[in-house]
Amino acid sequence: MTAATEATAVSAPDTVVGRSTVGALARAEIRYTARNPVLWLGVAASGLVAWWLATDGTFTGGKPVTDGYALWEWLVAPLALAAFLVGNWAALRERPSTTAELFTNTPARRWDRTLALLLAAVVPAVLGFLLIAGQWVAVVARGGVELGTGRWTSTFTPTPLELLGAPLGVACAFVSGVALARLVRSRAVGAVVGFVGWMIVWVTFWLWLTAPFGVFAVSRSSLVTAEIGTDPSAAEIARWAAVDPADGFNDQYVGGIRDLGVYGLHLVYVVGLVLVLAGVALARSGRDRRTRPVLLAGLVLVAVAVGVQFLVHEGARAWLGLM
Amino acid sequence: MSSPSTGWPALLAATGPVLPWGAVAAAGGAALAVTALPAVLPPEGDGVVLVLAVLVLASGCAVAGEDPAAREAGVAPVPVRRRLLARLLLVLPVSGAALAGMAGVAALAGTGPGSWLVPLWAAVSAIATAVGVAAQRSTPDVPGPVAAVVVLGGGLVLVATLPASVVGLPPWDSAVERVGWALVASALLLLAATRDPGARR
Numbered sequence: 001m002t003a004a005t006e007a008t009a010v011s012a013p014d015t016v017v018g019r020s021t022v023g024a025l026a027r028a029e030i031r032y033t034a035r036n037p038v039l040w041l042g043v044a045a046s047g048l049v050a051w052w053l054a055t056d057g058t059f060t061g062g063k064p065v066t067d068g069y070a071l072w073e074w075l076v077a078p079l080a081l082a083a084f085l086v087g088n089w090a091a092l093r094e095r096p097s098t099t100a101e102l103f104t105n106t107p108a109r110r111w112d113r114t115l116a117l118l119l120a121a122v123v124p125a126v127l128g129f130l131l132i133a134g135q136w137v138a139v140v141a142r143g144g145v146e147l148g149t150g151r152w153t154s155t156f157t158p159t160p161l162e163l164l165g166a167p168l169g170v171a172c173a174f175v176s177g178v179a180l181a182r183l184v185r186s187r188a189v190g191a192v193v194g195f196v197g198w199m200i201v202w203v204t205f206w207l208w209l210t211a212p213f214g215v216f217a218v219s220r221s222s223l224v225t226a227e228i229g230t231d232p233s234a235a236e237i238a239r240w241a242a243v244d245p246a247d248g249f250n251d252q253y254v255g256g257i258r259d260l261g262v263y264g265l266h267l268v269y270v271v272g273l274v275l276v277l278a279g280v281a282l283a284r285s286g287r288d289r290r291t292r293p294v295l296l297a298g299l300v301l302v303a304v305a306v307g308v309q310f311l312v313h314e315g316a317r318a319w320l321g322l323m
Numbered sequence: 324m325s326s327p328s329t330g331w332p333a334l335l336a337a338t339g340p341v342l343p344w345g346a347v348a349a350a351g352g353a354a355l356a357v358t359a360l361p362a363v364l365p366p367e368g369d370g371v372v373l374v375l376a377v378l379v380l381a382s383g384c385a386v387a388g389e390d391p392a393a394r395e396a397g398v399a400p401v402p403v404r405r406r407l408l409a410r411l412l413l414v415l416p417v418s419g420a421a422l423a424g425m426a427g428v429a430a431l432a433g434t435g436p437g438s439w440l441v442p443l444w445a446a447v448s449a450i451a452t453a454v455g456v457a458a459q460r461s462t463p464d465v466p467g468p469v470a471a472v473v474v475l476g477g478g479l480v481l482v483a484t485l486p487a488s489v490v491g492l493p494p495w496d497s498a499v500e501r502v503g504w505a506l507v508a509s510a511l512l513l514l515a516a517t518r519d520p521g522a523r524r
Contacts, residue, residue, distance in 0.1 A: 038473060045480050052484035081476045085469060188346035188389075191469040192382050195476065196353040199375045200360075203479065210365045320365050 017108045025108055025116030033086060033120040039127070042082025046131050050075040059139045064244045065147045065225050065256030066322065069156060070209055072221040075135060076128045076166040077202035080173040080219075083124035084198060087177030088190040090117055091281070114178065114285035118278050121174040128170035132163055147223075147256060148242025156241070156258055162222055165263075168270045169219040172277065173198070179277040182284035211316045211323040215309045218270060222263035225322040226315050227252040254322065262313050265305045272301025329401050331409070338409045343386045346468050347414055350383025351421030358425040362432045369434045373425070374443065378475050380421055381447035385467030387414045388455025388516075403517045407456065418448060439498060446502040449509035451475065457516040 033039065053059060053075055058068050091114070108116075136158050139145060144157035176197070180190050200207070201218050208217035209225070228236050230246060232253050237243050240255030275298025282291040310316050315323035357376040361369045387410040390403065422444050426436045454474045455467025482490070495501050 041473070041477070045477055049480060049484055056486075078476065078480050081472075085473065089469070186343075186345055188343055188386060188466040188468040189349045191466065191472040192346055192349045192353060192379065195382055195472045196357060196379050198476065199379070199479075200357070203375065204371060207364050213364070 017112055021108050022112050022116055025113060026119040029090065029117045029120035030123055033090065033123040036086045036090075038089075039079075039082050039086050039124060042079040042124075043127055043131070045078030045082075046075050046128075049078060050131060050135055053135070054138060059135075059145050060142060063145070063147050064149065065223065065242045065254055066209065066244075068145050068147060069221045069223045069256075070205065072135075072158070072162065073132065073166045073169060073219045074202070074205055076131055076170050076219075077198070077205075079124060079128055079131065080170050080202055081194070081198045083121075083128075083170050083174040084177040084194040085191060086124070087117070087121070087174040088181045088194060089177075089187060090120070091178040091181030092185060092187050092190070109286055109288075111282060111286040111288045111291075114182065114281050117178055118175060118281060121171040121274075124174050125167040125171040129163065129167040132166035136160075136163055149244045152237065152240075152243035152245075154241040156223070159222070159260065161260055161263065161267075164267055165219060165221075165270070168267060168274065172218055172270055172274050175274050175277045175281065179281040179284075182281045209322060211318050211321050212310075214323040215306055215316050216269070217266065218273070220263075220266055222258050222260055223256050224259045224262055224313065224315060225254055225256040226318075227322055228255045229253060259313070262309060265309050265312075268301055269305035269309075272298045272303075272305060274298070276302060334401060334405070334409045335413060338406070339413055342410060342413060343389065343466075344417075346386045346466070347383045347417055350380050350468070351418065351424075354380035354383075354421055355424055355428055358428045359432055361429075361434045373429055373434060373436060373440070376425055377422075377440065377444050378447055378479065380418060380425070381444065381451040382468050382471045382475060383451075384411075384414055384418050384448040385451040385455030385458075385471035387411045387452050388457070388459050388467040390456075390459055391463065403519070407513075407517060411452065415448070418444075442498065442502045446505035446509075447475065449506050450478075453509040453512040453516070457512055460516045 053071060058071055063069075139158055144155040146153055146155050148154055177190065177194060180193060181187075184190060184193070205219070208214050208220055214220060226240075227250065228240070228243070230252055232243075232255075237253070237255070239257075241257040242255070244250075244254045244256075246252055275294055277298075279291055279295030279298055282288065282294060313323065315321055354376040357372060357379060360372055364372075387407065390406055390410070422440070426440060429436045451467075451471035451474075454471045458465045458467060458470030490496075495504055
């Protein structure tokens with residue numbers, strides 16, 4: 001290649017490739033992602049967590065309302081870390097961008113390649129769905145999760161809506177790995193930052209059971225809880241599906257009830273977060289008019305989901321209170 | 324084969340600029356930030372947050388295991404283990420300074436660090452370094468911190484899910500024994516991963 005043609009190749013205006021090209025790239029990325037051993041290591045570790053949850057009585061014997069169900073999506077935590085690393089790594093395959101532009105065997109731009117990679121989030125999402133579906137079948141087959149104490153006990157049978165949180169959370173981890181790669185071009189730094197994020201979001205799950213953090217959780221259950229005083233009235237207790245009396249850990253009664261409305265808003269928030277992160281990744285991959293709608297849609301969903309949660313769920317406004 | 328002409332000052336001076344300090348700084352900064360979290364988060368996680376911060380800090384030490392020149396240069400002009408020691412001599416003081424900062428931040432945040440902090444940091448940093456070296460040896464394309472994060476994250480999940488009957492077995496039912504096992508395992512892995520491939524077996 002002469003200097004003139006090389007300069008032309010580098011400075012050539014962006015061309016929009018057809019959807020079929022992006023589709024072919026996406027299929028290739030999906031294949032690469034599905035073959036990544038780190039992802040399958042995450043699946044194996046998630047399977048171990050699922051086995052642990054199934055055998056230590058988390059979803060069987062009677063549990064306080066703040067336990068058990070809080071770990072509903074926790075089995076996909078290892079898969080989320082693996083998904084982040086795989087996404088980050090895949091996005092940094094083409095670190096020297098000029099070389100990538102010169103030698104790539106497709107006319108697709110960096111923006112199109114990022115879009116194709118983002119679509120590969122479907123792989124960890126499907127794996128997360130299969131894991132949570134297995135847990136759902138096992139829990140439903142056992143008749144649900146019994147929460148509460150004494151006469152204030154209820155059995156909660158997970159609903160199909162609650163199968164969506166885990167795959168969305170894992171997809172969010174993958175997309176955040178890609179977005180971080182477009183912000184910091186270092187796999188080592190990406191791994192460290194991802195490790196911190198994973199531990200805060202997934203490992204310290206109890207932080208997200210309190211307000212206002214619960215509104216911003218990437219993973220949570222549909223159960224909402226609240227402290228209802230040291231001597232609640234019968235009417236107050238009747239508002240809740242399950243209640244725990246005061247004990248050594250809490251000097252107040254704790255009520256719990258499943259709120260699929262709040263959980264649905266949480267899912268909308270996670271979808272918005274995924275779109276925002278995808279928008280950031282695309283914005284950092286070159287100029288394209290299609291980036292703005294993705295970012296705007298994500299920001300609107302996040303704002304609406306967070307705002308409505310604060311409006312409809314009074315527990316969300318109690319600083320460090322249960323929610 | 325060692326090189327008598329390459330002294331420690333020259334080796335350290337040559338090693339410093341090529342170390343990926345960005346990852347070490349990111350790990351130290353992130354660990355300090357995590358340590359400060361109890362100031363704003365609910366108290367339930369106070370006991371765990373500092374442990375997680377140490378894990379993050381240790382993952383940065385894995386850059387000491389990254390030695391891209393080892394594959395091409397082998398043991399000449401400086402043996403692999405000597406180069407690793409030089410990298411550790413540069414990385415560990417920075418990581419140790421971050422640990423001291425974490426102890427200060429933890430004290431300010433009201434979650435005063437216990438006497439376990441330094442042994443835990445030593446054990447986890449040893450594991451991270453050994454994993455970084457082993458990853459560099461087996462798959463040169465994998466940065467040390469990435470391999471360390473996979474192993475430390477997996478270990479965290481494993482420790483959390485193992486039955487108490489396994490965690491409490493006599494060989495490792497005390498903190499001292501666990502640190503000892505971690506150091507021994509790391510040393511063995513380091514010895515295996517830094518052996519001279521040309522040496523007689």
